[in-house]
Amino acid sequence: MRQGVESAVLAFPLFLDTPYVNTATTALTRPARISREVRDLLTLALPIMIGQLATTAMSFVDAVMAGRVSPQDLAAVGLGNSIWIPVYLLMTGTLLATTPKVAQRYGAGQFSEIGPLVRQSLWLALVVGITAALLLLCAEPILHAMKVEADLIKPSMGYLHGIAAGMPAIAFYYVLRCFSDGLGRTRPSMVMGLCGLALNIPLNYIFIYGHFGVPAMGGVGCGWATAIAMWVMMLGLAGWTRFGPAYQSSELFKRFDWPQWAMIKRVLGIGLPIGVAIFAESSIFAVIALLIGSLGATVVSGHQIALNVSSLVFMIPYSLSMAVTVRVGQALGRGQPREARFAAGVGIGTALTYACLSCSLMLVFREQIAAIYSPDPIVIHLASTLIVFSALFQFSDSIQVTAAGALRGYQDTRVTMVLTLFAYWGVGLPVGYALGLTDWLGQPSGPSGLWQGLIVGLSCAAGMLLVRLARSARRYIRAAKVQG
Numbered sequence: 001m002r003q004g005v006e007s008a009v010l011a012f013p014l015f016l017d018t019p020y021v022n023t024a025t026t027a028l029t030r031p032a033r034i035s036r037e038v039r040d041l042l043t044l045a046l047p048i049m050i051g052q053l054a055t056t057a058m059s060f061v062d063a064v065m066a067g068r069v070s071p072q073d074l075a076a077v078g079l080g081n082s083i084w085i086p087v088y089l090l091m092t093g094t095l096l097a098t099t100p101k102v103a104q105r106y107g108a109g110q111f112s113e114i115g116p117l118v119r120q121s122l123w124l125a126l127v128v129g130i131t132a133a134l135l136l137l138c139a140e141p142i143l144h145a146m147k148v149e150a151d152l153i154k155p156s157m158g159y160l161h162g163i164a165a166g167m168p169a170i171a172f173y174y175v176l177r178c179f180s181d182g183l184g185r186t187r188p189s190m191v192m193g194l195c196g197l198a199l200n201i202p203l204n205y206i207f208i209y210g211h212f213g214v215p216a217m218g219g220v221g222c223g224w225a226t227a228i229a230m231w232v233m234m235l236g237l238a239g240w241t242r243f244g245p246a247y248q249s250s251e252l253f254k255r256f257d258w259p260q261w262a263m264i265k266r267v268l269g270i271g272l273p274i275g276v277a278i279f280a281e282s283s284i285f286a287v288i289a290l291l292i293g294s295l296g297a298t299v300v301s302g303h304q305i306a307l308n309v310s311s312l313v314f315m316i317p318y319s320l321s322m323a324v325t326v327r328v329g330q331a332l333g334r335g336q337p338r339e340a341r342f343a344a345g346v347g348i349g350t351a352l353t354y355a356c357l358s359c360s361l362m363l364v365f366r367e368q369i370a371a372i373y374s375p376d377p378i379v380i381h382l383a384s385t386l387i388v389f390s391a392l393f394q395f396s397d398s399i400q401v402t403a404a405g406a407l408r409g410y411q412d413t414r415v416t417m418v419l420t421l422f423a424y425w426g427v428g429l430p431v432g433y434a435l436g437l438t439d440w441l442g443q444p445s446g447p448s449g450l451w452q453g454l455i456v457g458l459s460c461a462a463g464m465l466l467v468r469l470a471r472s473a474r475r476y477i478r479a480a481k482v483q484g
Contacts, residue, residue, distance in 0.1 A: 078304030102182025107333025129171030162223025321405025328409025428457015
């Protein structure tokens with residue numbers, strides 16, 4: 001594993017120009033330096049990965065359990081996911097600014113400033129959580145505008161109503177999680193994610209099939225089960241951060257603060273571009289799902305399977321990117337911009353190593369993976385075809401998400417947002433639309449063409465974000481030289 005990461009990192013020499021010197025002033029060799037950074041990175045990232053996979057697996061469980069009821073229930077859950085997940089990512093991306101701000105203060109030893117910052121982030125979470133819930137409750141015009149089949153609209157909205165009930169809870173949960181991650185304490189998110197998943201499965205069974213006096217709701221019940229799990233996760237993490245010894249120096253719960261617009265504005269100034277950038281990527285998948293919605297439940301089901309698999313696989317590089325944010329932020333807080341740049345390079349190398357593995361497994365086992373979701377041979381064939389495209393964009397997706405995570409550590413988010421919007425909406429979606437739904441570039445290829453557009457957009461984003469990351473790193477290093 002370490003040799004693979006080292007080879008990948010060496011592909012980005014701009015991150016590796018100076019030897020590391022430890023506290024004993026003993027220079028480490030490059031392989032030893034990479035090995036140590038990989039170890040530190042994975043120590044942070046592995047609990048995040050497990051927590052993210054557990055949280056994402058809730059959608060996987062929803063899809064699998066709804067798919068066993070009928071293709072219509074699976075399609076309804078899939079359409080609902082295509083709407084609520086982008087809203088969720090916009091919301092949580094906005095709140096993600098808490099992580100680099102906490103990390104830099106923690107690296108600088110400014111513990112007393114962490115509590116007030118997180119309290120203001122919680123006020124922001126209240127606003128964006130309620131807003132997200134209202135957006136989901138009013139989402140029906142979107143389904144009509146995209147000409148989704150009439151018999152899918154009602155169950156899709158029923159599923160979204162259930163999810164909306166949990167959005168304020170998950171907003172609070174995410175701020176507390178960012179607080180914990182910024183301190184380098186990533187285990188709580190893992191534990192809470194696993195608890196949420198363990199609770200979601202029996203709740204799905206109760207609400208889908210009707211037990212203990214609850215009426216059978218089919219796929220709609222998955223939304224209400226997920227909302228309950230969200231509230232339990234939030235309450236559990238609130239208790240952990242309230243009473244855990246590692247959090248006491250931050251004094252988060254020491255006092256109550258009313259909203260302070262100046263601080264909230266600073267958090268929002270960093271967080272909103274993050275949220276928009278993440279939304280720009282996720283919303284392309286949502287738009288594709290809605291465009292495909294007019295092609296019927298079978299096509300929607302096949303696309304949903306491929307999308308769900310992609311989301312699960314994506315959680316590993318996404319978790320790495322969150323750990324890279326912490327590593328970069330803490331290094332900058334300590335006044336070590338070269339170490340921040342090195343951490344970014346190792347993070348990208350690690351993500352590329354994972355991409356080689358995930359791409360290979362998806363290509364080899366694509367039909368077996370699709371069969372987990374549905375017994376319908378037509379759905380399996382369509383889904384396995386789309387999984388091929390998902391496998392191919394693992395490399396560019398891993399690079400772009402890790403580079404974006406490093407840029408969050410630098411709190412360089414506005415240009416990242418612009419580049420991401422251009423890559424996904426200015427390049428990826430138009431190319432996919434032209435290939436999949438028009439005859440501009442030949443015979444329209446349907447879902448396959450739309451997924452080919454995703455590959456183009458992700459590759460464009462990866463290249464531009466790498467260039468931006470290199471420039472941001474150099475800027476911090478030059479500033480440190482001037483101050484020195």
